[in-house]
Amino acid sequence: MPSLKDLKNRIESVKSTRKITKAMQMVAAAKLRRAQEAAEASRPYTERFNAVMAGLAASVGGSDSAPKLLSGTGSDQTHLLVVMTAERGLCGGFNGNISKLARGHAQKLVAEGKTVKILTVGKKGRDALKRDLGDHFVGHVDLSEVKRVGYGDAQGVAQDILTRFDAGEFDVATIFFAEFQNVVTQIPTAQQIIPASFDAADEAGGDATLYDYEPSEEAILADLLPRGVATAIFSALLENGASEQGARMSAMDNATRNAGEMIDKLTIQFNRSRQAVITNELIEIISGAEAL
Numbered sequence: 001m002p003s004l005k006d007l008k009n010r011i012e013s014v015k016s017t018r019k020i021t022k023a024m025q026m027v028a029a030a031k032l033r034r035a036q037e038a039a040e041a042s043r044p045y046t047e048r049f050n051a052v053m054a055g056l057a058a059s060v061g062g063s064d065s066a067p068k069l070l071s072g073t074g075s076d077q078t079h080l081l082v083v084m085t086a087e088r089g090l091c092g093g094f095n096g097n098i099s100k101l102a103r104g105h106a107q108k109l110v111a112e113g114k115t116v117k118i119l120t121v122g123k124k125g126r127d128a129l130k131r132d133l134g135d136h137f138v139g140h141v142d143l144s145e146v147k148r149v150g151y152g153d154a155q156g157v158a159q160d161i162l163t164r165f166d167a168g169e170f171d172v173a174t175i176f177f178a179e180f181q182n183v184v185t186q187i188p189t190a191q192q193i194i195p196a197s198f199d200a201a202d203e204a205g206g207d208a209t210l211y212d213y214e215p216s217e218e219a220i221l222a223d224l225l226p227r228g229v230a231t232a233i234f235s236a237l238l239e240n241g242a243s244e245q246g247a248r249m250s251a252m253d254n255a256t257r258n259a260g261e262m263i264d265k266l267t268i269q270f271n272r273s274r275q276a277v278i279t280n281e282l283i284e285i286i287s288g289a290e291a292l
Contacts, residue, residue, distance in 0.1 A: 002273075003273075004270065004273055004274055004277065007266060007269060007270040007273060008270065010266055011263060011266045011267060011270065014259050014262050014263050014266065015259075015263060017255075017259050018256055018259035018260060018263070021252045021255040021256045021259060022252070022256050024090065024248065024252045025248075025249055025252035025253050025256060028245045028246075028248040028249035028252060029245075029249050031245045032183070032242065032245035032246055032249055035238070035241040035242040035244075035245050036180065036242045036245075036246075038238050038241065038242070039180050039235075039238040039239050039241065039242040042234070042235050042238050043235070045231075046231060046232075046235045049228065049231055050198060050228075052224075053196065053198060053221075053224060053225075053228055054198035056217050056220060056221050056224070057070055057196065057198055057221065059217050060217050060218060060221060066218060066221070067218065067221050067222040067225055068165075069165070069194060069195060069196055069221075069222075069225040069226065069228075069229070070195055070196050070221060070225060071195060072171065072172070072194075072195035073168075073171045075171045076114070076171050076172050077114060077115055077171055078114070078115040078116075078117065078169070078170040078171045078172070079109050079114055079115065079116050079117070079170060079171070079172045079173075079174065080117045080118075080119060080138075080161065080164065080165075080169070080170035080172070080173040080174070080194075081102055081105065081106055081116060081117070081118045081119070081173075081174055081176065082119045082120075082121060082157070082161065082173060082174065082175040082176065082193075082233075083098065083099065083102045083118060083119070083120050083121065083122075083125040083126075083129065083176045084098070084121040084122060084125070084175060084176060084177045084233075084236055084237065084240055085098050085099065085120070085121070085122035085123075085124045085125030085126075085128070085240070086122050086123075086124050086240070086244045087122050087123050087124065087142075087143055087144040088123075088124070089124055090248060090251060090252070091244050091245075091247040091248035091251055092247040092248070092250060092251035092254075093247070094178060094186060094243060094244055094247035094248075095122075095124040095125060095128060096128065097178065097186070097188045098125060098176050098177065098178055098188050099124075099125050099128035099129055100188070101176055101188040101189075101190060102118075102125070102129065102176040102190075103128075103129060103132060103133065105174070105176075105190060106118065106129075106133055106136065116133070116136045117136055117137075117138045117169065117170055118133055118136045118137050118138065119137075119138055119139045119140070119141070119160070119161070120137065120139075120140045120141070121140075121141040121143065121157060121237075122141075122143065122240075123142070123144065126140055138164075138169075139160065141156070141157055141160070149234075149237045149238065149241055151230070151234050153234075153237065154230050154231075154233040154234030154237055155230045155234075157230075157233050158226070158229045158230035158233050161173055161193075161194070161229060161233075162226055162229060165194055170194075172192065172194060172195070173192070173193050173194035174190055174191065174192045174193070175190070175191050175193055175232065175233060175236050176188070176189070176190050177189055177191075177236035177237075177239055177240045177243075178239060178240055178243035178244075178247075179239050179243070180239050180242035180243045180246060182246065183246040183249055183250055184246070184250050186243035186246060186247055189236075189239075191232060191236070193228075193229050193232045193233070194229065196225055196228060196229075
């Protein structure tokens, strides 16, 4: 049974931990507001951009003059998985859920005889996948020194991916990130960016107006598709930023509550132990007095 001093030290230790988790919760709440606003502000542009791109892609169809980023290489043997996670932990299952989705996708491709290459954005995803899929790593993007993710950071990642594609290093590229819903819900998402893939909802999102394109749909697509890759990555980074802060806020709130419950239990145990010590001392005093 722990002594009174041990219990007192443990209570003080848990109280210190509670102060830290409470402070981290408040910091995450402040950062969440900015990150959520940035993610939500980017969605209308991304959706409209995809709608325009879907219309252009539909008009080009499967013509021979279609850009390579749209038509692909004609093969799907080599896949590049871009796993986007946080640089820091203490955010619940945020990093683990993204890594789990990417791991399952990679293992499925390997089982089908495909070649898998992994590009990690964020230290935690790299650490989570290193043991099982470390042999498939081809690169890493470190954003630990970036205080606020900007479009320039997304362009750097996109340029790396496009350079690898032009060099023939892969046929299909897929990004993995968490889509922000609310503080307690972040949905791990896989999105194919090369060859460009557009949902039926994107096509339906455009209006029925007919446009004449100058110089041509193919030339416009050739210019917009690389920007589309950067836009998708930037949107994913913003979604990740909001999801990370939401997950951290929720995790630190749970940790603060658990610390409070542990303090209450330790305090009860401390009081009982102290009462037992006092009772034993009284018994010894009374027994000594009766002996006299």
